Amino acid sequence: MSTETIDLKTRLVTDFYARESVMNGAAASALHQKKRAALARFDKLGFPTIKNEEWKYSNVKELVSESYNFNAASDIELSDLEDLKIPEQDANIIYFVNGHYHAGLSRLVSSSDQLTISSLSDAIKNDPDLINSFFNELAGESGDAFTELNTAFTHDGIFIHVPENKTVEHPVILRFVSDARSQNIGSQPRNIISVGRNAHLKLAEAFRTLGTERSFTNAVTEIYVSEDAGVEYYKVQNESDKAYHVGTTQVRMLDRSQFYAGTVTLNGRFTRNNLNIVIDGERCEAYMYGLYFPDGVQHVDNHTTADHRKPNSNSNELYKGILRDRSKGVFNGKIFVRPDAQKTNAFQSCKNIVLSPDATMNTKPQLEIFADDVKCSHGTTTGQIDEEALFYMRSRGISHSEALSLLMFAFCADVVSQIKIDSIREYLENVIAEKLATK
Structure with missing residues (x-):
């Protein structure tokens, strides 16, 4: 382990x-x-190295060699x-700047009878026992150093509770902005989402960077989905070329x-997305879609888990990536079917287009089945890129660059079309079209 890694770890523990x-x-x-127990686990684990199987293709040495201000104020x-x-949206918009709730930029349009929504810091002050009943119950003892680090330093984020039989008509959009205009910024937001029986919520997390200094976001979101409930969850990253992002979503x-x-990962220096779904009920439906576009020397790592623990449930997963220049991509998708999870249907697919000989894509699909009456793939x-399709389009007068952009946009359509919040889908369509047309 490098001296820089030890230095950052020591600074954090001392703080x-x-x-x-x-x-x-x-x-x-x-x-x-x-929090104290989580710090002890982080202190024992240390930051991961490429000797750790879960981080084999994602070296965090550069990330942890930097120094970040985790307590920076912003004007x-x-x-x-x-x-x-940032697009205008008819939604509940909650801003966080450097990981802290920003009331002046935020607005709520849903009535209080549809949902309870509060900054996590306020919720901890007002009802610590309630927050403690949820906090780290899903992400606890994950064995992941970054999750333990977030748990230890949790201060702010969002707490959302949707009562049973309620449908929140307007989406909730969480916008996390790193203000890196004058210094390296670190933030560790923690989000707790509880959706009651037969309740429904649309939720999105968006991550952006302001300024040219480095930023490091280490985010954890815990989502509780009760019986007969429905949750649509979207995560969009369009950060700077000096942004490091590690995010874990536990469901x-x-x-x-x-x-x-x-x-959807549009931009960022280093990105690691962990999406872990525990399907702890019968007749559940879980869908996971992902899209990523690394270029330059960017690195995008998607780790997913669908853990089937009860019978008669389905999961379906589709991730797609387009890689350019000297970028690197990683996909590690795990499906677990436990002994009691008979009659499980679980499907997973990852498809990638590599446009440069210097780009690298590492994939590792995993399937562990402990039941005998299942359908899994x-x-x-x-x-x-499909050269025949490219030739066909060029033979009809379409330029090479335009034909390439059209083919790549069509490649992305399977994922983009699945985004059900119209304003987010339209925003992504425009950004993706612009990104694909730039090279």
């Missing part, structure tokens, strides 16, 4: 105990004890965000629930 020393009685709370205003071209589904996920393909 934790420095904060703890001025907490007085709050240090004895059940919530803080969870950001709405006018500062104009260059980011638990109960009987007859539906969970629908779309993860997994597969991955990585190749170049």
Whole structure:
């Protein structure tokens, strides 16, 4: 392990105990004890290296060799965000700047009878026992150093609860902005989402960077999906070329629930997306769609898990990537079918187009079945653009660059068309078309 890695780890551990020393009685709370236990696990694990099988193709040495301010204030205003071209949406818009809730930029349009929504820091102050009943119950003891680090340093984020039999008409959009205009910024937001029985919620997380300095976002989202409930969850990253992002989404589904996920990575220096779904009920439906476009020296790593623990449930997964220049992509998709999960249907596919001889795509589909009455499949393909299709389009007067862009956009359509929030889908269509047309 490098000296730089030890230095960052030491700084973080030292900072934790420095904060703890001025907490007085709050240090004895059940919530803080969870944080303390997580810090001990992080201290033991250290940052992962490529010797760790789960990080074999994703070297974080560059990420952890930097120094970040995790407590930076920001004077950001709405006018500062104009260059980011953030779309207007008819939705509940919640802004976080450097990981902290920003009331001045946020707005709520849904009534309080449809959902309870609060910054996590306020929720901890107002009802610590309630938050403790949810906090880290899904992500706890994950064995992942970055998740443990987030747990230990959790301060702010969002808490959302949708009561049973409620449908939230307007989506909830969480916008995380790193204000890296004057220094390297670190943030560790924690989000807790609880959707009650027969309730429905559309939720999106968007990550952007303001400024030219480095940023590091280490985010964890825990989503509880009760019986007969439905959740649509979208994650969109369009950060800077100096942005490092590690995000973990932990989901638990109960009987007859539906969970629908779309993860789109448009830009960022280093991105790691962990999406872990525990299907802990019968007749559940889980869908996972992903799209990524690394270029330059960017690195995108998607790790997914569909863990079937009960019978008669389905999961379906499709991830697609387009890689250029010297970029690197990683896909590791796991399907577990436990002994009690008879009559499971689980399908997984990862398809990639590599447009440069210097680009690299590493894929590792995994399927572990401990039941005998199931239908499961997994597969991955990585190749170049279809030359016959390209020739056909060029023979009809379409330029090479335009034909290439059209073919790649069509390749993406299987995923983009699955995004059910119109404003997000239209935004992505425009950004993707622009990105594909630039080279």
